[in-house]
């Protein structure tokens with residue numbers, strides 16, 4: 001009889017220790033999850049490149065966006081907000097950032113994808129600086145957690161260039 005109580009006690013202690021350990025590992029792993037997201041963006045084509053009144057350059061393009069953001073998901077991730085932006089320099093601004101496309105990723109299963117899409121938002125310069133302009137495409141993400149702080153980061157894809165001449169789509 002003694003030995004039954006003793007064993008039950010040992011078992012309970014063991015179970016509680018395991019539970020405490022699991023909780024510790026869970027929050028530890030969320031803080032020390034080093035994600036390794038990857039992305040690639042191809043410009044399939046420039047559909048149009050025009051000077052719109054009062055003289056602002058506007059580009060329309062089709063992109064193929066390939067990404068694997070699954071490593072950003074942990075047990076504590078609610079969803080991701082992602083957007084692709086074109087970033088370039090002009091004499092007026094060292095950084096111009098134009099958002100071209102965005103999406104919400106609700107679950108890890110959807111975080112590895114490719115999509116061919118036109119720019120969802122207008123790519124317009126505040127002037128006529130875009131002919132032959134080199135630019136970067138950046139994939140930004142905001143990780144929205146179930147509890148705790150949101151965090152954001154990005155990947156920079158460089159080496160893109162706009163056409164030298166205006167043309168119709």
Ligand SMILES: *[C@@H]1O[C@H](CO)[C@@H](O)[C@H](O)[C@H]1NC(C)=O
Nearest residue numbers: 040044064065066114115116
């Ligand atoms: C887009 O990229 C993906 C992955 O690299 C590729 O499998 C797919 O064929 C591409 N789609 C187009 C239309 O180029």
Ligand SMILES: *[C@@H]1O[C@H](CO)[C@@H](O)[C@H](O)[C@H]1NC(C)=O
Nearest residue numbers: 087088089094095136156158
């Ligand atoms: C584009 O990316 C390159 C390499 O990451 C960086 O050196 C450059 O400053 C970026 N250009 C802009 C306008 O952000």
